[in-house]
Amino acid sequence: MKMEEMAGADSLRCPFPGAVEFFDDGKGRLGFMELLGVQDFSSQFDMFQTTSPPSSSLAPNVTVDSVMENSEIWNRWPATPNSSSISSTSSEAVNDEQTEQNQDGGDKQRRQEPVKSDKQWKAKKTNQKKKEQEPRFAFMTKSEVDHLEDGYRWRKYGQKAVKNSPYPRSYYRCTSVACNVKKRVERCLKDPSIVVTTYEGQHTHPSPVLPRSTFLPPPISAALYGGSATFATPCPTTTPPSLFHYQNASDFVGGHPYALSAPSFHQDRRPRGVPSAHLLAAAAAADHGLLQDVVSSDMLSWQGEMV
DNA sequence: CGTTTTTGACCAGCGC
């Protein structure tokens, strides 16, 4: 199936032209993913929902429709402005970065030196309290692969079993020096095909694979570069969300809450300097008018079919 | 050989 056809099949039902991303996995196979939604369940959390069949499982006979049928949230996309501010966390994020650095640097020392002073413990407690206020940002992605490409390099530092769930939660940390951003990846209990990725913190550096100047809508750039002030909630698969809130309507170009997630294969070991297709698609989805700035002619082709 | 992942252990917070 041609990309244009796939995109065309999507255009009738998808309320967000451009919300489907096609990408080449580098092995000649075509992958795609869907944006399912942007959601703020508790005014504390932005959630992006996407679907992303792994390239490895994407057989040639798999059609967009077969995947689209799995998208429960299509056509449920009324935007409700949310006035919560995102600016108040930026300074805290910086503080967190500093405390985190101290913590990271000090943890090894702490291990070697089990006896801790009260000051150390209080500092850690304070740090944890701050962490609760750190910007968080979550994506829901339909994918068979847990760890999704987002333009940054991550190192897994832990994995925990989730209560009442057969699926573990993985903990990742940005590999960049002095960058305190973390993310958690877990599967939705009710719908294991959905991966919930929660970002925490603010990147102190540009994406190694995406030029900083590339336009991304605030939720996306927030996720990639840090800056959102909202919190994630567990996936709502039992009752697909009917309300979607944005922190500010103006946060979205053209009022469209376009979002992205990622192709899900070997994200961290992709050759450097190669812009991630999904990132480009995200930018494209944000505003078709800006498409020419960020996407290839091929992507423009299918994007055009969808508008 | 450097980097990343795995995994058991540790710690804090919370509810009872």
Place this chain on the structure above:
DNA sequence: GCGCTGGTCAAAAACG
């Protein structure tokens, strides 16, 4: 105080 849970550490293993 105790047990449970979430988050993190760090040594060892795996990987490229």
